[in-house]
Amino acid sequence: MNGVSVAEVDRSSVRWRALSRSLRGGLKGAEYTWSLAFVVPYLAVFVTFVAYPVVYGLWMGSEPSLYRELFRDPIYERTVVNTVLYLALGVNVKMFLALLLSGFFMRPGRWTKVMLLIFVLPWAVPQISTFISIHWMLNGEWGFLNNALYKLFHIEGPSWLNDRWTALGAVIVSHIWKWTPFWTLILLAGRMAIPLEIRDTARVDGATGVRGFVHITFPLLANLYLICTLLSTIFLLGDFNAVYFVSGGGPANSTHVLATLGIRDAFDIAQPRLGVAAVMSALPLVIPLVIVLMRKLRTTEVQL
Amino acid sequence: MAHLTRRSVLRGSAALGAAQALGFPHVAKAAATTATMWFSQGFVQDEDVALRKAVADYEKASGNKIELSVIPFAPERQKIISAITSGVVPDIVDSNPGEILQLYGWQDKWVDVSDVVESQKGQFSETALQAAQAYNSVIKKREFYGVPLRAAVVPCHIWRSLVEKAGLKIEDIPKTWDAYFDFFKKVQDNLRKQGERKVYGLGFQVTALGVDPYNLFMAFLVAYGGQDIVTKDGKLHLDDPKVKQAATKAVAYIGGAYKDGYVPPSAINWNDADDNNAFHAKLMVMDVDGTLSTEVAVKEKHPEWYYKEIVTHGVPGYPNDNAGKPVPSIVGYTNGLIPKGAKNVAVAKEFLKYFIQPKVIGEFVELGLGRWLPVMPSLAKSPFWQNPKDPHLKGYVQQGLLGPTIPDYYVFNPAMAEVRNQQVWSVAMIDVAKEGMKPEAAVEKALKRMQEMFAKYPIG
Numbered sequence: 001m002n003g004v005s006v007a008e009v010d011r012s013s014v015r016w017r018a019l020s021r022s023l024r025g026g027l028k029g030a031e032y033t034w035s036l037a038f039v040v041p042y043l044a045v046f047v048t049f050v051a052y053p054v055v056y057g058l059w060m061g062s063e064p065s066l067y068r069e070l071f072r073d074p075i076y077e078r079t080v081v082n083t084v085l086y087l088a089l090g091v092n093v094k095m096f097l098a099l100l101l102s103g104f105f106m107r108p109g110r111w112t113k114v115m116l117l118i119f120v121l122p123w124a125v126p127q128i129s130t131f132i133s134i135h136w137m138l139n140g141e142w143g144f145l146n147n148a149l150y151k152l153f154h155i156e157g158p159s160w161l162n163d164r165w166t167a168l169g170a171v172i173v174s175h176i177w178k179w180t181p182f183w184t185l186i187l188l189a190g191r192m193a194i195p196l197e198i199r200d201t202a203r204v205d206g207a208t209g210v211r212g213f214v215h216i217t218f219p220l221l222a223n224l225y226l227i228c229t230l231l232s233t234i235f236l237l238g239d240f241n242a243v244y245f246v247s248g249g250g251p252a253n254s255t256h257v258l259a260t261l262g263i264r265d266a267f268d269i270a271q272p273r274l275g276v277a278a279v280m281s282a283l284p285l286v287i288p289l290v291i292v293l294m295r296k297l298r299t300t301e302v303q304l
Numbered sequence: 305m306a307h308l309t310r311r312s313v314l315r316g317s318a319a320l321g322a323a324q325a326l327g328f329p330h331v332a333k334a335a336a337t338t339a340t341m342w343f344s345q346g347f348v349q350d351e352d353v354a355l356r357k358a359v360a361d362y363e364k365a366s367g368n369k370i371e372l373s374v375i376p377f378a379p380e381r382q383k384i385i386s387a388i389t390s391g392v393v394p395d396i397v398d399s400n401p402g403e404i405l406q407l408y409g410w411q412d413k414w415v416d417v418s419d420v421v422e423s424q425k426g427q428f429s430e431t432a433l434q435a436a437q438a439y440n441s442v443i444k445k446r447e448f449y450g451v452p453l454r455a456a457v458v459p460c461h462i463w464r465s466l467v468e469k470a471g472l473k474i475e476d477i478p479k480t481w482d483a484y485f486d487f488f489k490k491v492q493d494n495l496r497k498q499g500e501r502k503v504y505g506l507g508f509q510v511t512a513l514g515v516d517p518y519n520l521f522m523a524f525l526v527a528y529g530g531q532d533i534v535t536k537d538g539k540l541h542l543d544d545p546k547v548k549q550a551a552t553k554a555v556a557y558i559g560g561a562y563k564d565g566y567v568p569p570s571a572i573n574w575n576d577a578d579d580n581n582a583f584h585a586k587l588m589v590m591d592v593d594g595t596l597s598t599e600v601a602v603k604e605k606h607p608e609w610y611y612k613e614i615v616t617h618g619v620p621g622y623p624n625d626n627a628g629k630p631v632p633s634i635v636g637y638t639n640g641l642i643p644k645g646a647k648n649v650a651v652a653k654e655f656l657k658y659f660i661q662p663k664v665i666g667e668f669v670e671l672g673l674g675r676w677l678p679v680m681p682s683l684a685k686s687p688f689w690q691n692p693k694d695p696h697l698k699g700y701v702q703q704g705l706l707g708p709t710i711p712d713y714y715v716f717n718p719a720m721a722e723v724r725n726q727q728v729w730s731v732a733m734i735d736v737a738k739e740g741m742k743p744e745a746a747v748e749k750a751l752k753r754m755q756e757m758f759a760k761y762p763i764g
Contacts, residue, residue, distance in 0.1 A: 250573040
């Protein structure tokens, strides 16, 4: 006897059958084969385009020595500060403006609609060309802004992109300008979804203007606002274009954010693993955000 | 309509799989005479036309096929790095950026192309041959991993009209280093007195973007006697007082010129082509910038600029050092490379052997309007480079091919590529120019960073 008893073999085969039944979900024969045939393509797409890139990225950035090298880089700390500022100001100012503007665009009238059409233009035009235009506009010597200042008021404007704070400010303002229309439309849709009866009843009870906004509109929009803010934060964390094309990460690498630092490390310095590590170092912020977002989406599925 | 059953689906899938499997020999056969090649797009269209002509001529002569992708500079660089990282590589790439040869040579990622180089070894300049080699840390040897195709140096580009407007002449420009650059400060001062509020004397790229600031700093370092910062054996010599003194003087001169208002303020955030644009906008009197892209870019649209207004200073006329001795020019090379894992090494090597024949490679460089230099001294004698009617080419080829030259320092140790790409010296120049740091302190900071980088690339 090889040491395995008949009872053990039986138990193992029973367990296997139970597992197999549970995996089949009660399907038998041809039904099971067809279900597999339908699931496999989706599974293949998921593995190829979702699971594989994520796992490959995690693998590339898995060596602790990469993080030691990253933290030794004199510009990393400044980059983290820039990223936090970019997120905090970029997301919150933009979302607050979008909230206010969505209220404005709820006003009836043809002109409001025309203005809405004009207002969404920055979002509709390709972002790279607009960010490059902003870069040129802000050039200290021959940029449009300083030339206009000089022609109109005889003021010598500063070199906007030569100082860390004005350059970072330019990046943040560019981002807000570009993306406020999009989030305004989302919040406008949210406002429009508030049933008319609720608004009418509130109006009858005297909740108009600011009071109506504070007591009726905002509470009903709060969940949508929070979800939009979380989504925008996740999007912005991976945003590369505004920084790359407006300030180029300069002057002297002082306005990099993690996304541009990752690209710089991966391709300018030809160390792709270090680039992945730079981006991965944002995971402690991204993961809680995704968890909160998922929980919010679950708990608010029947709310506005 | 046929009735679809489970068996028919399975049969169909099996048949499809079999057909695909049987189809493979045909693809494999096609691959036997086909090589894929990536090459960076030129600044002027003529460069791409010249490349396509060379490829088409090879295809006609050999019967092989080269699947050529001409890709803009930055995306190609990213594509190459991604390809080498993933292992799915083309058969030939150009060394974009130049240092990729040494960086990935260190990691044993290139195919040895000694046999290709050997076919024309006697033709190449000594500097080109040095720059085609890389130290392989796996086999602990230097080997030929690159096939020299073209070269570039950093000349000075000057607006004759602005110099003359300032009441001076091109012939007045002194020949020694500091006096040479000081001259343009005087030009600016004179122009300002005439009410020109936005013209600067010097186009120094005091920026931390692109390769220009490193080239500028290294030109000054060599001119001030710091040539031995890294020696041919790959060793770093930071304790050499001459090196430290030269680095301090270089940082002080460039940073000081910016601080004193002789460099356009926006130079601190310039990227690759920004200095060319600023020069064409006559924002500065002179620019220190690699290749003849500044001149070639305006040749068709503004021939009067090309032939009369813009002056290129190479050797002779590129300033000598402060003692009056010639300063060797640092030459950057584009090499042809074959990544390890390439499917068709034989065709790749055959194409490169064809491409570096003096007639072919010479024509390739000349058809590209001479933005790039040839890598073989014999080619400098051609009527194209010696054309007496062209005010730029003769001096340029003299500076980069016939005069004293050295390869870039990453050739000796790839750590220098990291020094360049992490903008160590740019930060030092900016520390002085903008942050008010003393040159000595900025240099100490940079040298410490260099030491950290060199520790990762021990040679010998």
